[in-house]
């Protein structure tokens with residue numbers, strides 16, 4: 549049965565709506581509104597006491613759930629500075645609300661709890677449960693909660709699924725994955741006991757189901773905008789990958805151990821030179837000292853931009869297939885462990901390429 553999503557009137561409040569969207573880009577705004585409504589519906593359906601947000605960042609999602617929907621949220625984030633920022637934004641929202649709302653309108657407010665914690669496959673469920681009991685000052689561990697995650701990167705997706713399965717108190721799971729290339733695999737980390745991919749015994753036992761770094765990386769990209777530009781003949785924008793490829797050659801030559809590292813995102817403007825691109829891409833990163841040497845080599849690399857567009861187009865065509873394999877692996881893992889699972893596209897892929905939510909409840 550299709551159950552409609554609960555509304556959040558505070559997101560339309562004349563004075564308060566800006567507080568939920570402070571420093572939030574349109575992509576994130578779209579994601580957190582939709583994800584919060586879905587998580588609020590799960591809370592209604594499962595009667596949990598609170599939700600735990602894995603990799604909560606500065607708590608944008610938690611803020612809507614806590615102040616908008618009145619749901620208790622425990623945010624787990626490994627970067628202490630993000631937690632400090634989250635606490636400051638929460639406080640600002642509360643003081644703005646105190647100025648512009650009647651006390652009776654804020655009785656449902658729940659202040660999120662922000663814990664600095666790095667979760668991994670080594671985190672013991674008993675320690676995890678104890679840390680959230682302490683965070684909420686609860687007398688015992690006789691509580692129920694939901695696990696949520698908006699773009700938990702790399703292995704954090706696998707970690708939250710394992711935690712869901714291993715904690716009897718965890719009643720539902722809602723998460724949208726990201727950065728599949730950061731997941732550990734048997735190939736990349738042979739000594740690790742538990743990997744991020746594959747998770748299901750079905751794929752673990754099939755030697756043909758390994759996915760390379762390159763395959764997992766392309767699975768994070770959506771094809772819609774690229775396809776629009778290709779059809780409109782806006783090739784200037786599509787040259788960005790040939791600039792990135794020329795930069796990778798410099799990295800591999802000068803710092804070979806750092807191949808495949810992330811550079812800064814650079815918006816490609818038509819006519820952008822390689823040096824413009826390179827300086828912006830490495831600014832403030834550990835590559836800042838790199839020299840864009842050998843202009844002949846760079847020019848020769850850039851001449852191949854058409855081949856790179858063709859190659860990237862073919863890769864992009866396969867991206868949904870690779871992402872489907874990763875999502876099915878996660879779904880099968882949860883099914884194999886006795887859950888009911890649903891995987892659904894919930895975001896506009898033009899705004900938010902990683903747009904599939906994996907939801908589970910225990911049967």
Ligand SMILES: C[S@@+](CC[C@H](N)C(=O)[O-])C[C@H]1O[C@@H](n2cnc3c(N)ncnc32)[C@H](O)[C@@H]1O
Nearest residue numbers: 603604605625626627665666667698699701704
């Ligand atoms: C892509 S961001 C998403 C942040 C937030 N959920 C949002 O949508 O704005 C992933 C976050 O997870 C955090 N993170 C990654 N691995 C983690 C781990 N093992 N334990 C705790 N936090 C982690 C990162 O520091 C980062 O803030």
